Amino acid sequence: MNAAVQTTARALIVDDEADIRELLEITLGRMGIETVAVSDLASARRTFDAQPFDLCLTDMRLPDGEGIALVRHINDRSPACPVAVITAYGSAEAAVASLKAGAFDFVSKPIDVAGLRTLVAQALKLAGLDHDAPPHPSLDVSPRLVGQTEAMAALRRTIAKLARSQAPVYVTGESGTGKELVARMIHAEGPRVNGAFVPVNCGAIPAELMESxxxxxxxGAFTGATRDTAGLFARADGGTLFLDEIADLPMSMQVKLLRAIQERSIRPVGATMETAVDVRIVSASHRDLSVEVARGRFREDLYYRLNVIEVKVPPLRDRIADIPMLAERILAGLARKMRLERAPVLSxxxxxxxxxxNFPGNIRELENILERAVTLAESPVIERGYLRLYSPLAEAAAANPADALVDESTDLESQLEALERERIQSALEACRYNKTKAAQRLGITFRALRYRLAKLGME
Structure with missing residues (x-):
């Protein structure tokens, strides 16, 4: 019996196969969980409505309907009750459909008892029935999104809902909008909070090293492998693996990632056996993955496996009213970092x-602008000039709006050069002056970026 599980926990088991019901009842019984088992959808609905349950395990295929119908029934009446769906082996479409319907997680047949126990433990943590777990973090100590606009309020509500699920989440948004912070909040507010949050930038790993x-x-797996080394999946076991810039994965690695996600197991380089892992995947990209799929640069099956639930992070220009609050928070952080007597303020x-x-680089660009301004300012009050928001094209547009798109007083070469300079500067600021990332953001090679920097005198 698992001492960490409260003995009063109750689970509803729904399956038309007697041997599966028996296996589930025995497994949960040994964890100290009281069970009630039924064999069809109608009985499950009546039973759930008649008495309280802390967890439900239901087969996808039932004699009188689909398990997804029960998922929706329970979510409507008791959204705090986690529901796990039992699917046929290899039925990725059914698993994804159940997660989209609101299931907490899914179990594949034949049922792996160890994996089932892990799933149940996670579900009961979510239900608050794990007494040995530390208190759930509040927003005062967990990562927090700053802003009071409706866009941010909606984003927080979405995060709170997703934190209760184990479904893969795909976070979209422009560079610098805070996609990793969203991923951290999903992790911090869910049952995996005591596990590791492992972030990785897929575009920063050389292709030849990705598998390892x-x-x-x-x-001994290869030259230089002098000891066993855990990979990202193993380090995130029991927690969350955040795959940032997932669109940068090469095709060969996409195949291996898909298998690891579907099978929930990995095979280290040099190993002959696979190792089970319990990892929730949250991925992100500033590029449109559906476009990458259409262009043949991203696997469609992996796209649908990752994009079970999509979260869109709004750009900063769509929540202008949050800028004063964001600026105040950033300036307070800079004061601590620079050991200033008091935090600078904006005039x-x-x-x-x-x-x-317009903030093409979003919050990251705001951070860079304010850090530069604090460094240059000669008093605690930051004046407009220290922000250095000058843009050649913007200035021309402000001076003569009618000719904003085409300035016939300037030759074409000069206009193109000004535009190129502005784009490169914005990319550099958004990428914290990492030239490799800036080149990727601009869609050019690192060598091409170096050439343009030298040509424009920007090095």
Whole structure:
């Protein structure tokens, strides 16, 4: 019996196969969980409505309907009750459909008892029935999104809902909008909070090292492998693996990642046996994955496996009213970092300038602008000039709106050069002056970026 599980926990088991019902009852019984088992959808609905349950395990295929119907029934009446769906082996479509319907997780047949116990333990943590677990973090100590606009309020509500599920989440948004922070909040507010949150930038790993980085390797697997080394999946076991810039994965690695997600197991380089892992996947990209799929650069089956639930992070220009609050938080952090006696403040003119700016680099660009301004400012009050929001094209547009698109007083070469300079500067600021990432953001090679920097005198 698992001492960490409260003996009063109750589970509803729904399956038309007697041997499966018996296996589930025995497994949960040994964990100290009281069970009630039924064999069809109608009985499950009546039983659930008649008495309280902390967990439900239901087969996908029932004699009188689909298990997804029960998932929706329970979510409507008791959204705090986690529901796990039992699917046929290899039925990825059914698993994804159940997660989209609101299932907590899924179990594949034949049922792996160890994996089932892990799933049940996670579900009961979510239901607050694991007494040995530390208190659930509040928003005062977990990662937090700053802002009071409706866009941010909606995003927080979505995060709170997703945190209760184990479904893969795909976070979309422009560079610098805070996609990793969203992933961290999903992790921090869910039952995996005591596990590791492992972030990885898929575009920063050399292609030849990807398999060993993701899955680990054994000593002697290749030259230089002097000891067994755990990969990203193993380090995230029991927690969350955040795959940032997932669109940068090469095709060969996409195949291996798909298998690891579907089978919930990995094979380290040099190993002959697979190892089970319990990892929730959250992925992100500033590129449109559906477009990458259409262009043949991203596997369609992996796309649908990752994009079970999509979360869109709004750009900063769509929540201008949050800029003063964001700026205040960033300036307070800079004061601590620079050991200033008091946090700098924005003048009214500087604040207005920020709220009029378009922020192509989003929050990351705001951070860079304010850090530069604090460094340059000679007093705790930051004036507009220290922000350096100058843009050649923007200035031309402001001076003559009718000719904003085409300035016939300037030759074409100069206009193109000004536009190129602005784009490169924005990319560099958004990528914290990492030239490799800036080149990727601009869609050019690193060598091409170096050439353009030298040509424009920007090095």
């Amino acid at each position: 980085e993701f899955f680990g390797y054994l000593r 009214d003119d500087a604040r207005s300038a920020l709220m009029d700016y």
